[in-house]
Amino acid sequence: xxxxxxxxxxxxxxxxxxxxxxxxxxxxxxxxxxxxxxxxxxxxxxxxxxxxxxxxxxxxxxxxxxxxxxxxxxxxxxxxxxxxxxxxxxxxxxxxxxxxxxxxxxxxxxxxxxxxxxxxxxxxxxxxxxxxxxxxxxxxxxxxxxxxxxxxxxxxxxxxxxxxxxxxxxxxxxxxxxxxxxxxxxxxxxxxxxxxxxxxxxxxxxxxxxxxxxxxxxxxxxxxxxxxxxxxxxxxxxxxxxxxxxxxxxxxxxxxxxxxxxxxxxxxxxxxxxxxxxxxxxxxxxxxxxxxxxxxxxxxxxxxxxxxxxxxxxxxxxxxxxxxxxxxxxxxxxxxxxxxxxxxxxxxxxxxxxxxxxxxxxxx
Amino acid sequence: xxxxxxxxxxxxxxxxxxxxxxxxxxxxxxxxxxxxxxxxxxxxxxxxxxxxxxxxxxxxxxxxxxxxxxxxxxxxxxxxxxxxxxxxxxxxxxxxxxxxxxxxxxxxxxxxxxxxxxxxxxxxxxxxxxxxxxxxxxxxxxxxxxxxxxxxxxxxxxxxxxxxxxxxxxxxxxxxxxxxxxxxxxxxxxxxxxxxxxxxxxxxxxxxxxxxxxxxxxxxxxxxxxxxxxxxxxxxxxxxxxxxxxxxxxxxxxxxxxxxxxxxxxxxxxxxxxxxxxxxxxxxxxxxxxxxxxxxxxxxxxxxx
Amino acid sequence: xxxxxxxxxxxxxxxxxxxxxxxxxxxxxxxxxxxxxxxxxxxxxxxxxxxxxxxxxxxxxxxxxxxxxxxxxxxxxxxxxxxxxxxxxxx
Numbered sequence: 001x002x003x004x005x006x007x008x009x010x011x012x013x014x015x016x017x018x019x020x021x022x023x024x025x026x027x028x029x030x031x032x033x034x035x036x037x038x039x040x041x042x043x044x045x046x047x048x049x050x051x052x053x054x055x056x057x058x059x060x061x062x063x064x065x066x067x068x069x070x071x072x073x074x075x076x077x078x079x080x081x082x083x084x085x086x087x088x089x090x091x092x093x094x095x096x097x098x099x100x101x102x103x104x105x106x107x108x109x110x111x112x113x114x115x116x117x118x119x120x121x122x123x124x125x126x127x128x129x130x131x132x133x134x135x136x137x138x139x140x141x142x143x144x145x146x147x148x149x150x151x152x153x154x155x156x157x158x159x160x161x162x163x164x165x166x167x168x169x170x171x172x173x174x175x176x177x178x179x180x181x182x183x184x185x186x187x188x189x190x191x192x193x194x195x196x197x198x199x200x201x202x203x204x205x206x207x208x209x210x211x212x213x214x215x216x217x218x219x220x221x222x223x224x225x226x227x228x229x230x231x232x233x234x235x236x237x238x239x240x241x242x243x244x245x246x247x248x249x250x251x252x253x254x255x256x257x258x259x260x261x262x263x264x265x266x267x268x269x270x271x272x273x274x275x276x277x278x279x280x281x282x283x284x285x286x287x288x289x290x291x292x293x294x295x296x297x298x299x300x301x302x303x304x305x306x307x308x309x310x311x312x313x314x315x316x317x318x319x320x321x322x323x324x325x326x327x328x329x330x331x332x333x334x335x336x337x338x339x340x341x342x343x344x345x346x347x348x349x350x351x352x353x354x355x356x357x358x359x360x361x362x363x364x
Numbered sequence: 365x366x367x368x369x370x371x372x373x374x375x376x377x378x379x380x381x382x383x384x385x386x387x388x389x390x391x392x393x394x395x396x397x398x399x400x401x402x403x404x405x406x407x408x409x410x411x412x413x414x415x416x417x418x419x420x421x422x423x424x425x426x427x428x429x430x431x432x433x434x435x436x437x438x439x440x441x442x443x444x445x446x447x448x449x450x451x452x453x454x455x456x457x458x459x460x461x462x463x464x465x466x467x468x469x470x471x472x473x474x475x476x477x478x479x480x481x482x483x484x485x486x487x488x489x490x491x492x493x494x495x496x497x498x499x500x501x502x503x504x505x506x507x508x509x510x511x512x513x514x515x516x517x518x519x520x521x522x523x524x525x526x527x528x529x530x531x532x533x534x535x536x537x538x539x540x541x542x543x544x545x546x547x548x549x550x551x552x553x554x555x556x557x558x559x560x561x562x563x564x565x566x567x568x569x570x571x572x573x574x575x576x577x578x579x580x581x582x583x584x585x586x587x588x589x590x591x592x593x594x595x596x597x598x599x600x601x602x603x604x605x606x607x608x609x610x611x612x613x614x615x616x617x618x619x620x621x622x623x624x625x626x627x628x629x630x631x632x633x634x635x636x637x638x639x640x641x642x643x644x645x646x647x648x649x650x651x652x653x654x655x656x657x658x659x660x661x662x663x664x665x666x667x668x669x
Numbered sequence: 670x671x672x673x674x675x676x677x678x679x680x681x682x683x684x685x686x687x688x689x690x691x692x693x694x695x696x697x698x699x700x701x702x703x704x705x706x707x708x709x710x711x712x713x714x715x716x717x718x719x720x721x722x723x724x725x726x727x728x729x730x731x732x733x734x735x736x737x738x739x740x741x742x743x744x745x746x747x748x749x750x751x752x753x754x755x756x757x758x759x760x
Contacts, residue, residue: 025422026395033448057393057422060479067478071628071701078700081753613692613705620703627701631685634696634703638687 004277007031007041007313011234012279014044018053025058031313037231038062039069040112047111065112072114076103079118079169084203086137090129093205095121095195097174097215101206102235104198109238113231117161117170121192121207124175131159131173139164139171155181177215178222186218186261209243209250210257217270218263221307229311230277236270237278244281251282255289264293269303277311369412377404379416384426386417390537390585391526392473395423396465400443403429406462410540410561410574413582425472429465431458447472456567463564463572466542473524473537474624480526480535481636483623487525487534488517491665493592494534496525496644498622501569504599504651507547510575511654512661514555519581520589529632532639533588538581540574548573554654593664594619594646605656607647607664615646674757676746677721682754684714699753710745714754721758 006028010017020028032041042062045051051059076099084094096104099115122130131141139162141149152160157176163169176188194208207215216239220232243250258267268290274280275287295303368376368387379385380403384395387407396407428446432455441458444451445468452471456464474482485498486509499505506522513519520536527534540561543551548563548571559576594615595607610618619637620626626633651657678684679699686695686706693711695704709731716722716730728734728742749755 022420022422026419026426029422030426030448034450055422057424061422061424064476064478067632068628071630074630074699074701078753081699611692612689613687613694616687616694617703617705626703630701631696631698634685634694638694641689642687 005031005313007035007037008230008277010041011044011230011237012277014048015050017041017045017048018050022055025055029058029061035230035313036114036228037112037234037313038065039114040231040234042066043069043112069112069114073103073110075169076100076118079167079171080104080204082137082164082167083118083120083134083171086133086139087130088203090126090133092122092126092130093192093195093197094203095192095205095207097121097177097207098219101212104201104204105206107239108242109235111238113235117172119172119174121174121177121188121195123192124188127159127173127175131162134162134171134173138166142170155179177218182222184262184265186214186263190261191215209239209247210254211261213239213243213254213270214258214261214263214267217266221266221269229307230313233273233277233311237274237280240271240274240280240282251286252289255286255292258290259292264290265295266293268293268295269307273307273311277308366416367412368407368414368416371416373404373408376408377401380404380407383419384423386419386423387411388415388417388585389469389539390521391535392425392477392537393417393421393423394425394427394469394472396427396429398429398461400429400431400458400461402458402461403465406465406561409559410462410576413577413579425469425476427465427468427472429461429468460564460567462561462574463542463567463569466540466574469539470523473526477524477526478625478629480528481623481629481633481640482625483525483527483619484523485525485622486522487520487536487589487591488512489520489534489589490517491668492590493665493668494520494589495593495595495661495664496534496591496640497595497597498525498619499597500622503597504547505597506541506543507550507599507654508597508651508657510541510543510547510551510558511554511658513541513575513578513581514551514558515658517661518584518589519577527591527636527640528588529629529636532636532643533590535588536581536585538577538585540576542572542574544572545570550654551575591640591644592668594640594644595649596647597649597651599652600650601652603650603652605649605651605653605660607649607660610646610648612641612646616641673723673725675721675723676717676727676750676755677758678714678717679753679756682714684718686711695754697752697754702752704752704754710749713742713745714749717755 006024010028029038032038042065045054045062080100087094097119099113100118102110102113142161142163149160152158157179158172158174162171162173177186177191178184191207191211194211195205196208198204198206206212213236216232216236220229220236255267258264271282271287271290275282294300376385380397381399384397385407387394387396426448429443430446431441431443442455443458443461443464444455445453445464453464453468483496483498485496486505487494487496488509497505497509509522519538519541520534521538522541524537525534526537548560551558552560561574563571563573565571596610596618616637619640623633623637626637649660682698684695685698686693688708688711691708693706693708695706695711697704713727716727724742724746728739733739733742746755750757
């Protein structure tokens with residue numbers, strides 16, 4: 001229990017890959033694939049110049065992962081062109097979020113990162129117009145159930161996911177980064193105002209570095225599902241490392257911006273678990289400034305045990321007996337942050353019994 | 365070299381129940397685990413000639429076939445295929461364990477082996493020339509493949525044609541040839557010496573059996589082949605055996621349609637398919653009787669000599 | 670009153686293709702699709718590789734002067750644009 005899983009150790013120290021024997025490689029690959037980080041591993045090995053030193057069989061396996069990722073990147077870039085084309089008459093800056101933003105901005109966090117939806121941020125008062133333009137260009141709304149439509153439009157921070165009828169690709173149109181019903185309401189106008197243009201890509205924008213980190217933290221520490229906990233934590237780690245090294249004043253600005261956006265709690269968790277699990281080099285001053293988001297000791301101890309478990313690779317080799325229980329508690333906690341308790345139980349009830357099962361889109 | 369046949373029954377079972385049986389099929393190493401006794405029986409019967417490895421090389425694929433736990437196992441016997449903590453297939457009745465194993469092994473390759481253009485096609489070789497037989501189900505591809513193999517053609521694969529991205533040669537991944545429904549009896553009559561697994565009824569493909577590949581094909585699993593022909597077969601009762609040329613651009617597109625990872629490979633998929641079309645003669649092939657079909661294929665060889 | 674569009678190869682298209690007996694397969698670098706095109710369409714794409722041109726210039730390059738030939742050219746240009754192989758430059 002005290003030893004970190006192999007994948008986690010490798011993410012902390014990628015050069016350690018060069019010392020692994022065949023049985024360890026097998027385990028590492030299994031954990032990575034189960035956590036959707038196979039391509040990440042491949043790109044890390046390449047980045048650290050380790051590929052030639054690895055056994056040929058391993059190198060070949062990693063190459064397979066890299067191939068899928070390259071095709072994914074091509075599909076994302078093509079999809080972005082289509083979205084831009086569809087929305088060009090709106091005059092809106094196209095603000096990209098999450099994985100889409102990492103790819104468009106060429107960030108290290110994009111390396112090996114696969115995802116199924118394109119995510120964009122638009123002002124709430126332009127939502128209908130954006131939806132109309134997308135529909136005119138071949139996207140259709142999913143979630144036709146009247147309850148789900150209401151769930152999204154009244155309570156959530158995004159339209160129901162839209163799917164392109166011919167290409168089958170999906171787009172999530174957000175107007176905020178947390179739902180209407182959440183306890184904290186980071187002002188989307190502040191996020192949009194801070195958005196940065198991408199050089200050489202007119203019309204495309206991404207969130208400012210602090211906001212990108214905070215959005216990632218919010219996404220991880222208030223989402224309902226933790227299937228991709230370690231992967232999302234690694235995103236955060238890479239964002240922090242990249243901006244820490246390349247964005248002047250980043251470490252000072254980060255806790256200040258968190259306060260401005262009412263996101264001190266997610267920032268506290270983000271820094272805490274990045275440092276503990278992945279060894280992210282966060283300056284002491286930033287840690288101190290982020291302490292404003294610290295919960296009371298009892299809650300913190302509970303969160304520690306839940307998160308440290310949830311942030312393990314999703315593989316049978318890493319599953320302890322408490323894992324199923326902690327995952328469930330985190331699911332409830334996640335939704336509680338997004339919807340007040342009374343509404344939550346009604347919502348879960350409806351979702352479980354009235355809504356037909358949905359199928360997740362394939363990634364590639 | 366240690367083969368499956370050299371393992372005692374208990375040694376084979378111990379590996380399957382414990383650390384896994386590590387089997388090499390062509391370029392791939394699979395770690396196979398199952399505590400269901402029927403799998404040990406099937407592997408002993410069908411994979412006797414195959415090399416068994418130790419754990420000093422990492423396996424490519426991790427195949428676990430297991431039964432559900434608890435009371436469910438008594439009520440409706442089922443088997444699940446697990447891969448790295450995922451379940452790619454719906455569970456199947458326990459009686460279909462061995463066909464499920466073969467389908468799982470195919471899935472592993474077709475979903476991951478992106479060093480090759482993986483075409484859903486049979487491929488056999490004779491006199492240094494390989495013929496690729498792509499076809500959707502119902503075309504008679506597997507019957508034709510089994511028949512050719514029984515008449516001395518080397519089996520490279522009955523389902524997965526691996527075309528190298530770098531030089532266009534074909535790497536073998538020889539495994540038992542799957543047969544269904546009427547073709548089981550056809551092949552039994554055609555090749556009485558062939559070893560067929562006990563037919564399993566009521567699968568999603570009908571009644572299914574597998575033909576053990578010749579030991580010579582398994583022994584030459586490391587030997588690539590150069591493609592000479594692409595033949596799209598279509599069996600029709602009473603049809604004459606006839607080859608009709610397929611225009612190359614059309615052949616390219618039909619190859620792409622029949623390949624698992626053509627789109628995923630991007631430009632490399634395109635150039636590999638184009639190179640393959642340029643290196644081969646491409647035909648549609650209709651036939652009604654296996655004897656006629658054999659003559660046509662021998663005719664192709666003769667033209668080459 | 671708009672001027673006729675200037676056509677160009679979609680940025681990023683390298684034109685990877687093979688032609689056999691009047692039919693061509695082409696790999697679309699942007700969408701990842703593979704298209705079946707005839708030799709005329711390919712020749713049009715190759716012509717645009719030299720630089721952006723209006724339909725009239727393209728017609729001249731291929732010595733098309735009849736009305737129906739112009740209409741056919743327009744159809745092909747529209748089809749190629751729908752496949753994201755070419756695009757009309759913003760005026």
